[in-house]
Amino acid sequence: MSKKIFYLMIAALMVVLSACTTTSSPSGEGTTSSTGTEDNNVLTVSLGPDMLTWDIHNHTTTATEAIHVNVFDYLLMRDTDGEIQPHLAKEWKQIDDTTYEFKLTEGVKFHNGDDLTAEDVKFTLERVATDETLKSHGDFDTIKEVKVIDPLTFQIITHEPDPMLISRISRQASGILPKKYIEEKGMDEFLKSPIGSGPYKFKEWKKDSQITLVKNDDYFGKKGEWAEVLFRAIPEDSTRVAELLTDNVNIIANVPPSDWKRINDSDNSEIANGPSNRTYMLFLRTQEGWPTSDVKVRQAIDYAIDDKALVESLLDGGGTPTLTRVNPGNVGFEESLYDTYNYDVDKAKKLLEEAGYKDGLKIELAGPTGRYIKDREVMQLIAGMLEEAGIHTEMNLLQWSSFTELRDQEKFKEGYLIALGSSFFDAGQALDYYGTERSATINGYSNKEIDKLLQEANTSLDPAVRTAKYQEIQKIASVETPIVPLFQVDQFFGVSDGIQYTPRLDELIYIPDVNKK
Amino acid sequence: MWRYFTSRLLQIPIVLLIISLMIFVLVYVAGDPVAMMLPAEATQKEIQTLRIALGFDQPFYIQFWNYITDLVRGDFGESYKYGVSAIGLVLERLPATLELATASMIMAIIIAVPLGIISALKPNGIIDLFATGLSALGKAIPNFWLGIMLILVFAVNLKMMPVSGTGSWKHIILPAITLGTAVSAEITRLVRSNMLEILQQDFIRTARSKGQKKSVIIFRHAFRNSLVPVITITILQMASLVGGSLITEMIFSWPGLGQLIIQAVYDKDLPIIQAAVFVTAVMILLLNLATDVLYRFLDPRIKYS
Numbered sequence: 001m002s003k004k005i006f007y008l009m010i011a012a013l014m015v016v017l018s019a020c021t022t023t024s025s026p027s028g029e030g031t032t033s034s035t036g037t038e039d040n041n042v043l044t045v046s047l048g049p050d051m052l053t054w055d056i057h058n059h060t061t062t063a064t065e066a067i068h069v070n071v072f073d074y075l076l077m078r079d080t081d082g083e084i085q086p087h088l089a090k091e092w093k094q095i096d097d098t099t100y101e102f103k104l105t106e107g108v109k110f111h112n113g114d115d116l117t118a119e120d121v122k123f124t125l126e127r128v129a130t131d132e133t134l135k136s137h138g139d140f141d142t143i144k145e146v147k148v149i150d151p152l153t154f155q156i157i158t159h160e161p162d163p164m165l166i167s168r169i170s171r172q173a174s175g176i177l178p179k180k181y182i183e184e185k186g187m188d189e190f191l192k193s194p195i196g197s198g199p200y201k202f203k204e205w206k207k208d209s210q211i212t213l214v215k216n217d218d219y220f221g222k223k224g225e226w227a228e229v230l231f232r233a234i235p236e237d238s239t240r241v242a243e244l245l246t247d248n249v250n251i252i253a254n255v256p257p258s259d260w261k262r263i264n265d266s267d268n269s270e271i272a273n274g275p276s277n278r279t280y281m282l283f284l285r286t287q288e289g290w291p292t293s294d295v296k297v298r299q300a301i302d303y304a305i306d307d308k309a310l311v312e313s314l315l316d317g318g319g320t321p322t323l324t325r326v327n328p329g330n331v332g333f334e335e336s337l338y339d340t341y342n343y344d345v346d347k348a349k350k351l352l353e354e355a356g357y358k359d360g361l362k363i364e365l366a367g368p369t370g371r372y373i374k375d376r377e378v379m380q381l382i383a384g385m386l387e388e389a390g391i392h393t394e395m396n397l398l399q400w401s402s403f404t405e406l407r408d409q410e411k412f413k414e415g416y417l418i419a420l421g422s423s424f425f426d427a428g429q430a431l432d433y434y435g436t437e438r439s440a441t442i443n444g445y446s447n448k449e450i451d452k453l454l455q456e457a458n459t460s461l462d463p464a465v466r467t468a469k470y471q472e473i474q475k476i477a478s479v480e481t482p483i484v485p486l487f488q489v490d491q492f493f494g495v496s497d498g499i500q501y502t503p504r505l506d507e508l509i510y511i512p513d514v515n516k517k
Numbered sequence: 518m519w520r521y522f523t524s525r526l527l528q529i530p531i532v533l534l535i536i537s538l539m540i541f542v543l544v545y546v547a548g549d550p551v552a553m554m555l556p557a558e559a560t561q562k563e564i565q566t567l568r569i570a571l572g573f574d575q576p577f578y579i580q581f582w583n584y585i586t587d588l589v590r591g592d593f594g595e596s597y598k599y600g601v602s603a604i605g606l607v608l609e610r611l612p613a614t615l616e617l618a619t620a621s622m623i624m625a626i627i628i629a630v631p632l633g634i635i636s637a638l639k640p641n642g643i644i645d646l647f648a649t650g651l652s653a654l655g656k657a658i659p660n661f662w663l664g665i666m667l668i669l670v671f672a673v674n675l676k677m678m679p680v681s682g683t684g685s686w687k688h689i690i691l692p693a694i695t696l697g698t699a700v701s702a703e704i705t706r707l708v709r710s711n712m713l714e715i716l717q718q719d720f721i722r723t724a725r726s727k728g729q730k731k732s733v734i735i736f737r738h739a740f741r742n743s744l745v746p747v748i749t750i751t752i753l754q755m756a757s758l759v760g761g762s763l764i765t766e767m768i769f770s771w772p773g774l775g776q777l778i779i780q781a782v783y784d785k786d787l788p789i790i791q792a793a794v795f796v797t798a799v800m801i802l803l804l805n806l807a808t809d810v811l812y813r814f815l816d817p818r819i820k821y822s
Contacts, residue, residue: 049776049780050776052598052599052600053599053600053601055600058600059598060554060555060556060559061556132566132567132569132570133567133570133571135554135555135567137563137566137567138555138559138560138562138563138566138567191601206683206772207606207609207610207772208610208770208772208773208776208777209682209683209770209772210682232682232770233770233772233776234681234682234770235767235770235776235780236681236767236768236770238665238668238768239665239668239680239681239768239769239770242668242669242672242673242680242681243680243681245673246672246673246676246680248679248680399783400553400783401547401548401553401783401784401785404552404553404557405548405549405552407552407557408549408552408564418557420557420558421556421558422558423556423558429558432560438560438561441561
């Protein structure tokens with residue numbers, strides 16, 4: 001009898017299971033992972049979480065921009081080496097201190113067939129320059145207006161001389177929007193089915209799942225090799241790695257260091273790393289009352305930390321020790337401060353002694369966890385190194401939103417660790433942090449000489465003059481160390497064997513540059 | 518009876534209002550979200566400009582008043598991060614979460630009910646010991662670990678299942694097992710203990726002595742009578758599945774509420790948190806109510822006053 005019951009249950013189980021499998025399959029046609037590499041004309045990429053929006057002006061994340069850049073064209077665009085090249089704008093010249101004139105490439109069309117004209121440029125740039133609620137507004141508010149000369153010629157007029165204008169329009173949020181389409185359909189409709197002029201066209205966005213782009217066969221520039229590109233949202237690191245190892249995804253971003261070996265040892269993929277424009281650094285307080293207000297204490301901290309050891313032991317060599325946060329490929333780069341570092345524990349001890357801390361010093365450093373590669377471990381190692389030099393360090397490790405608040409409200413103690421990028425690729429943005437005005441809300445550093453040099457560099461339109469001034473600022477800052485640059489960090493991608501991909505300095509994934517081997 | 522249910526229904530808006538107010542206060546205390554919306558490189562001036570543009574410079578009582586008046590009109594506002602209607606974002610992702618929760622529950626029941634019954638028929642037998650051990654494990658294993666292990670074994674090594682995402686019926690199996698395991702353990706133990714208790718009762722002995730078939734005794738008499746508490750727990754567990762699928766959804770890149778809520782909490786995106794908690798709360802309240810109704814339906818002896 002009991003056997004009968006058992007069989008009955010098995011039968012019931014089968015029935016329910018089969019019912020379950022038919023009801024639980026989603027209604028969508030379902031293309032996701034399985035098609036990833038079966039069809040070698042489809043490229044599947046995962047950058048981590050889903051993109052935020054199709055509004056190019058209302059986000060500030062590289063992962064979102066990395067998708068946008070394939071659908072919308074910039075006026076000027078950096079190549080893989082970070083050099084600015086003509087793109088939508090084929091030539092440009094400066095008319096006066098506040099005016100630049102640009103000529104558009106002929107024959108560029110939006111994905112719906114409309115011509116891309118100067119009117120579209122005016123619409124796009126004036127939108128972000130005037131609407132304060134847009135998150136990219138702050139990067140474009142130097143623009144006063146865009147004057148249309150003829151359908152292919154326009155002038156950008158700035159409020160004041162803006163030496164960074166060219167960098168400004170060749171970076172994040174610089175895509176050109178279709179004026180006519182947006183005015184006819186409305187912004188909401190545009191965000192649901194966006195069109196641009198880029199190498200790929202929007203096809204579908206399944207939120208928190210995947211975005212599908214298809215090749216634009218009429219593209220005016222270099223066309224992509226892939227007929228279709230899928231950007232999949234896979235926020236969990238280990239899952240992303242598993243998808244790469246099972247050939248469901250071809251390129252994954254932000255591979256955690258613990259998985260590098262596993263990927264390199266696998267027979268289908270490898271790690272591709274290359275420099276990013278992000279630098280790990282310690283911001284130290286310089287206001288009276290803090291021990292770090294004494295330059296010798298700051299220097300002691302600099303000398304106590306072995307930047308090279310941080311890079312070698314934690315990042316497998318995936319970074320470059322540095323004494324400046326202006327990296328190669330940026331306007332104003334100072335070569336003598338790059339790929340070098342200060343490390344001398346005896347000197348650090350001596351500096352401490354001179355500063356009056358012979359018996360040791362106690363400080364507290366804050367730092368984010370889970371935001372940057374190995375951020376927590378970097379902090380722990382730094383604390384150990386400082387201890388060796390006689391600086392006892394309390395660590396205040398916080399989740400990113402708490403850290404942001406601590407930093408924003410200046411509640412940190414002697415200093416904090418952060419890894420900042422510089423999306424303008426211009427020292428003007430990176431060195432602003434040493435100016436009295438900006439520092440007032442950060443670490444209170446003030447140096448009249450730097451302020452003067454900054455002022456001169458930021459208003460000069462001569463690149464040679466600017467470069468010279470910025471280089472001088474970096475030399476002063478590397479001695480004064482209100483900020484201790486540690487190392488420029490690499491970006492780490494996992495890439496399938498059949499694919500040729502070199503990471504770009506700006507961390508974007510421009511599909512026309514991703515090739516089949 | 519009707520009076521009871523009407524009063525229960527009337528309580529719902531009040532509970533929801535209290536929950537909404539609590540969330541507003543908690544998120545407000547957690548701090549200003551504007552610094553989170555801009556990159557770490559943003560200047561204080563940029564932060565301040567956006568703060569004013571979005572109204573975060575207003576005093577607490579004005580922000581609170583705006584929030585309440587919008588809420589009463591059913592307007593949860595626009596997500597700070599995505600810039601679109603928060604309730605729209607939540608409702609868009611709800612079906613995926615419900616789908617996963619339902620699949621997990623079905624899987625849990627399929628495993629738990631037979632296992633519980635067999636265990637009860639032969640207490641301390643091999644199957645019982647196995648089931649007891651399994652349910653202890655099921656309760657104890659954290660689902661983030663279980664999820665990652667299932668991916669490693671069934672997707673990466675055996676290549677039997679897809680790693681993550683949606684698209685085919687296969688995609689739901691691993692997340693459903695991950696999410697359903699703890700519930701399954703709970704139900705197994707409940708079925709077992711209820712069955713054991715009922716099998717000892719007089720009416721079962723009477724049925725046996727009447728010479729009724731064993732299957733009739735087990736299913737018609739014993740199992741049916743042990744169902745009431747099982748159904749209660751099942752529905753209550755369903756509510757916890759809907760609310761508790763966050764981690765499983767993250768691991769399997771399941772496009773449900775989980776990913777949205779976790780990210781919203783990190784970003785202090787109040788409108789999304791608010792809308793998501795509101796929707797989850799409504800579901801839980803309704804499921805609780807449904808349990809009460811079913812209870813009465815299954816066991817007419819229960820009276821509400």
